[in-house]
Amino acid sequence: MTAAPPPEELADAATLKALAHPLRRRILAELRRGPASATTLATALGHNTGGTSYHLRELARHGFVEEDPALGRGKERWWRVRERDPRTPPAGELSADTVKLLTTIRNAQLAEDVDAWERYQQERGKGREEHEWADAVEFSRGSLTLTRAELTQFFDDYMALLKRYRRAPRETPQEARRILLRFIAFPDVPPAPNAD
Template identity: 60%
Template sequence: MAQPEEIVDPAVLKAMAHPLRRRIMAELRKAPASSTTLAAALNENTGSTSYHLRELAKHGFVEDEPALGKGKERWWRLVKRDLRYPRRGERSPEMAAALEELTNAQLAEDFRTWSRFQAGSGDMGSWGDAVPYSRGSIVVTQDELREFFEAYLALMKRYWRDDVPADAREVLVRFIAFPKPE
């Protein structure tokens, strides 16, 4: 299981924030791939996917999948990481700007994905009804909120696995908690 890892270098966030790199990582969540198969799936050229894979590898987001490579063809897999960000008061201005850009892009992407799910859920069979939803609030101390978050992550990590059942499907899980503005 991946250990918590705090990102302190804005360059790492910038590597994650690039739109094509986010799309590459999303494809690699499904299965390992080569730059050629990624280029076809993402309607990009292989030079571009190859470059961005090397950039992602430089920052530890992807790694070689040697079992699949044949000859000069290089296959990649996503590295499962438990990434954490510095607290607001500990972020440099550059880190704060990079994190805001990444977070805004991720939230916009999540909204687009949710909208696509809503529009197509009728064609998904029983998976179209598999949408647990909860919205609420809790009254906690900062320490309790950290404990709550760690418990959530521990629960989610129980389902990180390489041996995926045949009837399993990727399910997007999002967690956001913040103090209610006064």
């Protein structure tokens, strides 16, 4: 397995704004599937090459993507996602505008996750998913009663487990699939009683 990058705090509003842009989020999603050029991204996303090229440079400026020199030929630049372990400081340490921006990003991420889940369900329903992967859904819902410090430790343990399974593309078996993993933990807020 490949060594994972160290945790890196993202608190800069400009960096978060770069991540919040809808087209940049779509570019990052495509690049997570593998390296691409501005031209191939433009085709995949239905945009012009100038636009994807500009957004790639902005993502690179903020450290989200990097050039893949092994694939570039001539003036054509190929890009890949830069491996990072981004973390955000507690909301109490951020400005109100930064918290609002972070909430916007997280809401977009949750919507993207729901879309990915629905795409998987549609493909599985049509029988297009390979048989051995058709029911490869490990799903768990649960709750724990934890202190704030224990929740932090739980997350650190989860991240350590996630990193244990990371590997470089050259080390990946041919039969392996990209698996989407999501972790979210938040305090339970009971619904307000009905005012009947």
